[in-house]
Amino acid sequence: MEIKKKDIRALTKEQLRDFFENQGDKAFRGNQVYEWLWQKSAHTFEDMTNVSKETRQMLKANFVINHIKVDTMQRSSDGTVKNAVRLHDGLIVESVLIPTKTRTTACVSSQVGCSLDCKFCATARLKRMRNLNPDEIYDQVVAIDNESRLYHNRPLSNIVFMGMGEPLMNYNNVIKAIDKITSSEGLGMSPKRIVVSTSGVPKMIKKMADDDVKFKLAVSLHSAIDEVRTSIMPFNATFPLNDLREALQYWYAKTKNRITYEYVVWDGINDNRKDVDALVEFCKFAPSKVNLIEYNPIDDGEFQQANSKAIDLYVKILEHNNITVTVRRSRGKDIDAACGQLANKS
Numbered sequence: 001m002e003i004k005k006k007d008i009r010a011l012t013k014e015q016l017r018d019f020f021e022n023q024g025d026k027a028f029r030g031n032q033v034y035e036w037l038w039q040k041s042a043h044t045f046e047d048m049t050n051v052s053k054e055t056r057q058m059l060k061a062n063f064v065i066n067h068i069k070v071d072t073m074q075r076s077s078d079g080t081v082k083n084a085v086r087l088h089d090g091l092i093v094e095s096v097l098i099p100t101k102t103r104t105t106a107c108v109s110s111q112v113g114c115s116l117d118c119k120f121c122a123t124a125r126l127k128r129m130r131n132l133n134p135d136e137i138y139d140q141v142v143a144i145d146n147e148s149r150l151y152h153n154r155p156l157s158n159i160v161f162m163g164m165g166e167p168l169m170n171y172n173n174v175i176k177a178i179d180k181i182t183s184s185e186g187l188g189m190s191p192k193r194i195v196v197s198t199s200g201v202p203k204m205i206k207k208m209a210d211d212d213v214k215f216k217l218a219v220s221l222h223s224a225i226d227e228v229r230t231s232i233m234p235f236n237a238t239f240p241l242n243d244l245r246e247a248l249q250y251w252y253a254k255t256k257n258r259i260t261y262e263y264v265v266w267d268g269i270n271d272n273r274k275d276v277d278a279l280v281e282f283c284k285f286a287p288s289k290v291n292l293i294e295y296n297p298i299d300d301g302e303f304q305q306a307n308s309k310a311i312d313l314y315v316k317i318l319e320h321n322n323i324t325v326t327v328r329r330s331r332g333k334d335i336d337a338a339c340g341q342l343a344n345k346s
Contacts, residue, residue: 008063111165137177168204202247209254224282252286271310
C-alpha cells in the first residue's frame with residue numbers, strides 16, 4: 001500500500017531544518033527549501049535549481065507540494081479576472097482580481113462552500129466541504145499577484161477575505177496564511193492592506209482583538225434590525241445583533257481601529273427610514289464606515305436592488321450623522337465575479 005506523503009508546506013522552517021539535519025545534511029538546506037516554497041512559490045521540487053538533484057529526489061520521495069491550479073480564468077470587460085482554482089483533492093474555489101486606477105485587489109476564498117446560510121449569496125447555496133489550508137489561501141494570492149503584474153503592470157496592492165466561505169469559521173488557517181503573506185519570508189505585504197470580512201461571529205471577533213491582529217475588519221451587516229437581519233441571514237438568530245455589537249465594542253476598545261460595515265439595500269426589505277435610523281444607531285458606539293454595495297442578483301428574483309432614492313436616503317442620513325459612507329459599484333458582473341456571485345459557475 002502506498003504511503004501518503006505529507007505536504008511539505010505544512011512544515012515550519014525549523015522543522016525543515018531539523019529534517020535535513022536528521023538526514024545527515026546541513027540545516028541551512030531547510031532555509032533554501034523554505035524560500036523556494038514561499039518567496040518563490042515553487043510548484044515542484046524540480047524548480048529548486050540551487051538544490052542538488054539528489055536532494056530534490058530525496059524530497060520528492062518524502063513529500064508532495066499540493067499546489068493549487070488555476071483551472072479556468074475569465075476576464076471581464078472591466079478588467080476584473082475570476083479564477084476557478086482547483087485544489088489538490090479536486091475541489092474548486094474561486095478568487096477574483098479587482099483592478100482600479102490606483103490599486104489591484106485580490107478577493108480570496110477561505111472555505112470550499114460556506115457554512116452560513118445568507119439567502120442573498122450564491123456561495124451560501126453550496127455545501128461547505130472543508131476549510132482551506134493556509135497554503136491554499138496563500139496560493140490564491142500569489143496567482144492573483146502574477147495576474148496583476150501581467151495584465152496591469154503592477155503588483156497586487158490589497159487583499160480582501162470576501163470570497164467563498166466565512167473566514168472566522170476557518171480562523172487558525174486564515175491567520176497562518178496572513179502571517180505568511182505579511183512575512184518578509186513570504187510576500188511581505190502590509191497587514192494594513194488586508195481586510196477580513198465576517199458575517200459576524202462574536203466570539204471570534206473578540207479572539208481577533210485578543211490576538212492583536214494588524215489587519216482591518218469588515219462586517220457584512222445588511223440590517224441593524226434583528227428581525228430583518230434574521231430573515232435574510234438566518235444565523236443571526238444564533239449570533240444576534242446585541243452580541244455582535246458587544247464584540248465589536250470589544251474589538252474597538254482593544255484595537256482602536258475603525259469598523260467597516262458592508263451593506264446592501266434591497267427593495268422592500270431594508271429600504272425604509274426605520275432601517276436607516278437603526279443603522280445609524282448601531283454605528284454610534286465606535287468610528288465606522290459604511291460601504292453601500294450594489295446588489296448582484298443570483299437568478300431567483302427574491303432580492304432586488306433598491307432604487308436610487310433609497311440609496312440617497314441612506315447616504316444623506318449617514319452623512320448627517322457624521323458617519324463615513326461610500327457607494328460601491330460592483331465589478332465583474334458579466335463573469336459572475338461580483339460580490340455574492342461566487343458559486344463555481346465558470
